[in-house]
């Protein structure tokens with residue numbers, strides 16, 4: 001769906017030589033309403049064209065084509081400003097939100113196209129780290145975004161369920177696991193074994209040989225080794241699933257690294273046949289110097305495969321299976337090189353779909369402290385957040401029927417929003433007081449804004465009237481609110497294009513701010529003025545709907561009471 005904001009940007013793009021995104025960034029509301037509704041500064045063009053910005057602005061004003069509800073383009077000083085027929089604009093927006101409801105902002109641009117998203121992807125028998133939390137939260141929001149835009153989305157959890165760590169774990173169980181119930185061991189129990197292995201192996205290096213032998217037995221399908229491996233995997237998964245349930249996250253495929261076991265030889269062979277891989281002193285590697293990248297190792301001299309080999313097999317499999325329009329890997333920035341190499345390999349192998357592979361990377365979270373100070377357990381973080389919200393609900397005596405449910409929605413939402421409210425590549429400084437502050441730019445703040453609008457509609461008590469006379473909405477706060485609602489679909493498209501959920505969260509904050517400004521300045525329910533009341537109620541109803549849609553795209557609940 002194209003918004004009026006998009007129309008303005010398109011109109012400018014038709015007459016100036018600038019990339020569309022740059023124009024989008026530059027368009028802002030002018031400082032005062034009598035100067036117009038959308039403004040485009042011409043300073044930058046002035047430098048390139050060697051004329052004054054004011055001259056350029058008035059020239060452009062005579063060239064651009066506008067159509068209703070945009071009335072006119074005019075040079076105002078150094079700005080090219082657009083004037084909107086506000087009553088018509090507001091009527092159209094509120095009408096659209098009312099009729100489209102949960103689909104306002106959605107589109108069918110993705111019809112017939114498949115997007116594969118690889119996210120979360122934790123490692124078996126290792127703690128679900130904060131990096132995996134970021135991957136889960138960003139990946140799941142991208143899933144919601146692409147689905148909203150009509151794509152078929154396949155959510156893949158590429159579990160780290162293969163590799164030498166299983167040999168170490170089995171060795172540890174054999175030596176020190178007596179009496180341990182493996183089937184119900186938590187990830188924490190498993191991880192402790194792993195840590196112990198490393199400590200003991202320092203003193204006794206023969207343990208490493210033992211671990212290698214067990215690892216080989218897993219690979220060779222030795223029944224005992226396989227059964228132990230399976231038990232570790234199941235116990236870890238049960239643990240992870242509890243967390244996914246709290247977060248409201250699920251997957252279509254749990255094909256982890258082990259799934260590709262039988263496809264590894266084929267992948268390496270294909271790399272040979274396409275003339276890409278070569279043997280060098282017993283190892284198999286792919287030279288990537290033409291891409292300015294170090295070579296990628298596919299097989300070690302003892303025949304063992306690597307993380308990269310399994311990712312190559314997985315990527316080839318995914319293309320065969322899903323014929324994807326895009327495959328998106330949501331993995332932290334420390335793996336930048338790995339994905340550059342992976343994508344360069346398939347390009348070198350001659351696959352033209354290599355440029356449909358995207359690494360969506362992200363920065364670190366700092367300041368999340370765990371019980372022992374070292375190992376951060378996500379479950380502790382979520383649990384603590386929910387507990388803090390429960391305390392707040394009690395202290396503030398909030399209007400909540402189901403404390404546990406709302407504590408979950410708001411507690412989890414606070415963490416999710418803290419993650420998604422900044423550009424993903426930025427590191428996050430985590431601070432409990434900040435993320436739970438109802439007045440800050442936080443999850444609880446936007447959820448509370450939504451709940452307050454719902455409470456107002458409950459108080460009004462009558463059905464919302466879509467034919468209310470919205471030409472009565474002439475206040476600047478009403479206009480400001482309507483225009484942010486109108487721009488929501490455009491924010492959704494940009495967020496998907498840039499794989500950047502923070503574009504939705506920033507927009508959500510803008511809508512919440514506009515909503516609160518309006519709410520503070522104006523009385524919505526005024527018995528002395530029923531016509532105005534009906535119009536304002538329609539605006540309030542549209543606002544809570546669009547805010548709920550935005551929350552949904554971030555994978556946050558929209559409680560109606562809090």
Ligand code: ARG
Pocket residue numbers: 118121122123158159160311314329331
């Ligand atoms: N398990 C990996 C890790 O924890 C992440 C896997 C990401 N996905 C992939 N296809 N490589 O570092």
